[in-house]
Amino acid sequence: MSEAETVTIESVEEFLVHAMELEEASYEHYEELADTMEVHNNLEVAELFRKLANYSRLHAEEVHQRAANLALPTITPWDFKWKCPSAPEAFCMDDADYLMSSTKAMEIALFNEIRGRDFYQQVADNSSSEAVKKLALEMVEEENWHVEMLREWQASMQEEQPQEDLDPPNMPE
Amino acid sequence: MTVPALKAKDYKSGIKAVWCPGCGHFAVLSALTKAMAHLGLVKEEVAVVSGIGCSSRLPAYIDTYGFHGIHGRALAAASGLKAARPDLTVIVAGGDGDGFSIGGNHFLHACRRNMNMAYIVMDNEVYGMTKGQASPTTLPDWSNSKMTPHGTGIPSFNPAAIALAAGAGFIARGFSGEPSELTRILVEAIEHSGFAFVQVLSGCVTYRPDQKLWKEEVHPSESDLPTDDPVKAAQIIQAGDGKATGVIYAKQFPVWQPENRMDSNLNTIEKEFLL
Ligand SMILES: Cc1ncc(C[n+]2csc(CCOP(=O)(O)OP(=O)(O)O)c2C)c(N)n1
């Protein structure tokens, strides 16, 4: 979907399928980041991503509960209505680095959470269905809470110096 | 009893990937498992075959049959498998080094042989696994390797053009930074009857950090594609900047599948090997 198009979701069912995909992708993305940090022995950052994954899992479960008993449509993986190339909270992996600090990891997390919130906000702004607007705004509120929480967490962190790479890529300077 | 539909994550093996955080190959794994879920593939009817390289680790991370073969021989192993088991969905994966350097000859003949399989090349224009040497798709002036400090000076290989000239019936280009579109391309490649070649621009964050710029450079193809006209496809491929994504060419050719000798058993095969 191009940047110029507006996100319009007009049914609660369609909205919930988007929310489910967004939250599950977020969970899987954080899990993947946690796993890869573990593989590279950056255990502190791995633990941070594991915690974030857990929040996303709980969020996904909540959406599942809301969707119980509804007949949900099937959306093909490339027909989701977000403007970014993948689910909003599972984006921008190439900023990751195996030596990254917790503060850097938190930057990635904040970037993701803000994208998620913006997606829900766009749905609320553009839907003509009151029920969809209401649900989307509830999600915005939850995501806002997430963003605030991450900001506080980030503020409580010590600014860390990037670690020295003892096995750098074999490239000429 | 109805079996619940599998989700993309059900196709992952649970083995933790050893790729560098940020490697484009993660997105290819994710897009491929999404494509498998979308197509509802039965796990035990799929085999993912690869060679050697970071990209070639893919079969280990997928919960279907898999074969992590030897360098450059992914297509040879996959062709043998498809000849013996035409019922399997065969997906072949690897890197630009594996597929175009050491495996270049197999690539040419797999294109013209046109067996029913999809071939995904995760192209990062470098040998990632062996610490960053130039590959056939590396531009001639890339000088960031100690092996080629002044660049290779050799024009790079255009995979889509070679595939077309060698007779492939399905040619596409995807990008790891556009995983949803990549999923659609992979679905079409797997559904194509015959040899389907997908070049995926999949950046190596470690040895080619410059590829982070691909996010700005890669763009959807502007031409009205796919075409089934090889001349038009050749013009588009040659005139392009190598960064346009989408299915470029799709044409149906007779699929080559040797007659399956169901009368063979291990004893008769062993006898044939005795001199
Ligand atoms: C016969 C043989 N020759 C050379 C090698 C060394 N080797 C391992 S992987 C590789 C190249 C990998 O590059 P590519 O296929 O582009 O994959 P990437 O790691 O970039 O994903 C080479 C040359 C080998 N394993 N076997």
Ligand code: SF4
């Ligand atoms: S070396 Fe490059 S290709 Fe290999 S895992 Fe790391 S980023 Fe990926």
